Amino acid sequence: MLYRENGQxxxxxxxxxxxxxxxxxxxxxxxxxxxxxxxxxFASEYWLRAIxxxxxxxxxxALGLNILVGYCGQISLGTGAFMxxxxxxxxxxxxxIDGMPLLxxxxxxxxxxxxxxxxxxxxxxxxxxxxxxxxTLAAQFFTDWAFLRIPFFTNNSTSGSVSVAGxxxxxxxxxxxxxxxxxCLTLVVVFAxxxxxxxxxxxxxxxxxxxxMDVAAxxxxxxxxxxxxxxxxxxxxxxxxxxxLWGFIHLGAWEPAAFSIDRSFQLLFMVIIGGLGSxxxxxxxxxxxxxxxxxxxxxxxxxxxxxxxxxxSHLEFMIFGxxxxxxxxxxxxxxxxxxxxxxxxxxxxxxxx
Amino acid sequence: MGFFxxxxxxxxxxxxxxxxxxxxxxxxxKASGVFNFAQGAMVLFAALAxxxxxxxxxxxxxxxSLLLANLLAFIAAMAVMVLVAWLIERLALSKLVNQEHxxxxxxxxxxxxxxxxxxxxxxxxxxxxIDVGMPKDxxxxxxxxxxxxVLVSKEDMIAALVAAALVLVLSLFFQKTSTGRAxxxxxxxxxxxQSIGIPLNRIWVIVWxxxxxxxxxxxxxxxxxxxxxxxxxxxxxxxxPVVILGGLTSVPGAIIGGLLIGVGEKLSEIYLGPLxxxxxxxxxxxxxxxxxxxxxxxxxxxxxxxxxx
Numbered sequence: 001m002l003y004r005e006n007g008q009x010x011x012x013x014x015x016x017x018x019x020x021x022x023x024x025x026x027x028x029x030x031x032x033x034x035x036x037x038x039x040x041x042f043a044s045e046y047w048l049r050a051i052x053x054x055x056x057x058x059x060x061x062a063l064g065l066n067i068l069v070g071y072c073g074q075i076s077l078g079t080g081a082f083m084x085x086x087x088x089x090x091x092x093x094x095x096x097i098d099g100m101p102l103l104x105x106x107x108x109x110x111x112x113x114x115x116x117x118x119x120x121x122x123x124x125x126x127x128x129x130x131x132x133x134x135x136t137l138a139a140q141f142f143t144d145w146a147f148l149r150i151p152f153f154t155n156n157s158t159s160g161s162v163s164v165a166g167x168x169x170x171x172x173x174x175x176x177x178x179x180x181x182x183x184c185l186t187l188v189v190v191f192a193x194x195x196x197x198x199x200x201x202x203x204x205x206x207x208x209x210x211x212x213m214d215v216a217a218x219x220x221x222x223x224x225x226x227x228x229x230x231x232x233x234x235x236x237x238x239x240x241x242x243x244x245l246w247g248f249i250h251l252g253a254w255e256p257a258a259f260s261i262d263r264s265f266q267l268l269f270m271v272i273i274g275g276l277g278s279x280x281x282x283x284x285x286x287x288x289x290x291x292x293x294x295x296x297x298x299x300x301x302x303x304x305x306x307x308x309x310x311x312x313s314h315l316e317f318m319i320f321g322x323x324x325x326x327x328x329x330x331x332x333x334x335x336x337x338x339x340x341x342x343x344x345x346x347x348x349x350x351x352x353x
Numbered sequence: 354m355g356f357f358x359x360x361x362x363x364x365x366x367x368x369x370x371x372x373x374x375x376x377x378x379x380x381x382x383k384a385s386g387v388f389n390f391a392q393g394a395m396v397l398f399a400a401l402a403x404x405x406x407x408x409x410x411x412x413x414x415x416x417x418s419l420l421l422a423n424l425l426a427f428i429a430a431m432a433v434m435v436l437v438a439w440l441i442e443r444l445a446l447s448k449l450v451n452q453e454h455x456x457x458x459x460x461x462x463x464x465x466x467x468x469x470x471x472x473x474x475x476x477x478x479x480x481x482x483i484d485v486g487m488p489k490d491x492x493x494x495x496x497x498x499x500x501x502x503v504l505v506s507k508e509d510m511i512a513a514l515v516a517a518a519l520v521l522v523l524s525l526f527f528q529k530t531s532t533g534r535a536x537x538x539x540x541x542x543x544x545x546x547q548s549i550g551i552p553l554n555r556i557w558v559i560v561w562x563x564x565x566x567x568x569x570x571x572x573x574x575x576x577x578x579x580x581x582x583x584x585x586x587x588x589x590x591x592x593x594p595v596v597i598l599g600g601l602t603s604v605p606g607a608i609i610g611g612l613l614i615g616v617g618e619k620l621s622e623i624y625l626g627p628l629x630x631x632x633x634x635x636x637x638x639x640x641x642x643x644x645x646x647x648x649x650x651x652x653x654x655x656x657x658x659x660x661x662x
Contacts, residue, residue, distance in 0.1 A: 069455070075455055075458075123643055123646065123647055126646070126647055126650045127646045127647070127650050128650070128658070129454060130388045130454060130458065130597075130601065131597050131601070131646055131650065131651075131652070133388075133458070134593045134594060134596070134597045134639075134642070135597070135639075135642065135643045135646055137590075137593060137594070137639050138594075138636065138639035138640050138642070138643040140639075141635050141636035141639050142636040142639070142640060144635065144636070145632060145633065145635050145636050148632070149629075149630045149631065149632055150630065214660075215660045261590070265462060268459070268462075269459070269462070272455070272456070272459045276455075310473075310478060311474065314469075314470040314471075314473045314474040314478070315470065315474065316470070317466050317467070317469050317470030317473075318466070318467050318470035318471055318474065319470075320463075320466050320467075320470075321463045321464060321465065321466030321467030321468070321469075321470065322463070322467050323463075324459065324460070324462070324463030324466070325444075325445050325460050325463040325464060325467070328449065328452070328456055328459055328460050328463065329445070329448040329449060329460075332449075332452055332453075332456050
């Protein structure tokens, strides 16, 4: 009754093709954005620092990965590597060039990740499926090694870890959790919008055709080289920017272990649990994976149980693993599918006819 | 020359151990089309079970003999692995029939996490040792041919022999027994196998148990070399390039891929490492496999991938 498109007539192509065709959706998204930009920065520092900002950055990375895996169908286990490239490249631009604006170094970091992503994407033209997944591990282990062993990348830092301080954007400082949060939020919103529009455009449809059946796509005139490599490029650009944000904004000081293979798996989990081929799903998946460990940590306290930290971390592993299997069995299309089912139901509610 | 041979032999030994883990991957992929990421976790789990049972069982039953303890622990650990196989089939895989490859891959990743957590909850998270009485002292071969001879660890030689024996037993099992034939039939075509009365579920339990057996043997050998600890499940990641280099569907491929990767890794570390700053062992295998796949996308012995529209 509340949520349906009855009476909302489209009188132009623009209106017909907008991202959210239903008025209620637009209002809800607008309200969410207003809440995120206006009310959220006043949340407690712990929330902003430990939950919301990591969630935003990881959603951005998951979004990037989703373009590659969900839209173009190329499985990648090397996402951590592209994040690392983004972070370290941005760091080098930031440190080596005086007066480099923060946003410029973040974006340049993303561009470097793009270059590396395309390089490691070239094998995808010949290798497919699981073989490709394992091949992308090469990127992961190679960058792990490179950032640990080659002193140039860490600006000859003796400890192997790098750090940034005194960040500012257009003269505004990015110091407090609220300011960091707002910077991340702005970038995430911009990239999500861009990504959504890309996937609705011709190139997005080429990616999806490639995913559904690459031979058939090639037969109808889609160039596999172009489609696959652009997917790798766009995906690793977004992932690279997310990596740079993760290093600069969330961690402040980091070493290659921050972008290890566990990060790659974590992002892949987000994409699968959130929903393959869905922008919204990336956010759901990130929220799920970020909140779950916190929830699992808190839970014994609520029941008045106290368990040792070692046991807690093992139990967390078990529950995490079991939940992933459970989710895959119950809803292999992810949380995004649950969400759209919910919306379909809502359209008829409360009168089923 | 002696040094080169030593490196080469060292590479072959390590390679044999990689093949042991890779075998588990190939067995499961062949029979069920699941790329089993959990093989590494299974190796850790089996090794943990073995290490702890060999400690506990003499304690429970009150005897001293090391041989008997190891034997009983092996049986107990094998029983645990069969149970794990059965549970995985029952609770996860049978519900995921006909899902896409990536979903199954993710499911095995979930199983990996679960097994890592479960193993350490049940068996503890210290470093344990497995003592199956393997000799630790090295021997020197070919002393007459080269100056100084070639130094080989006896432990490695035994490990390689065990691995070779395991491969032999597995290929006999696959070729000669009726269960092996059924497994190969399932690998060829699920539906056809089912239609002539081969029970898929039971076959899958058997395959996962056999993979569990391979994991147990690998776990014992790795465990007695390095000690049983969490990092054991990371060693198993090295088996991934081995599998794709050899071809996902080929048992001989896993063996030869393992040997190639083992040798390549050691030789590159010695002769190429100093030029690049050392430690290249961690990525060399992957890059080798990647470059190789560019030439032969299905690996050395994999079935040719034919695209049909």
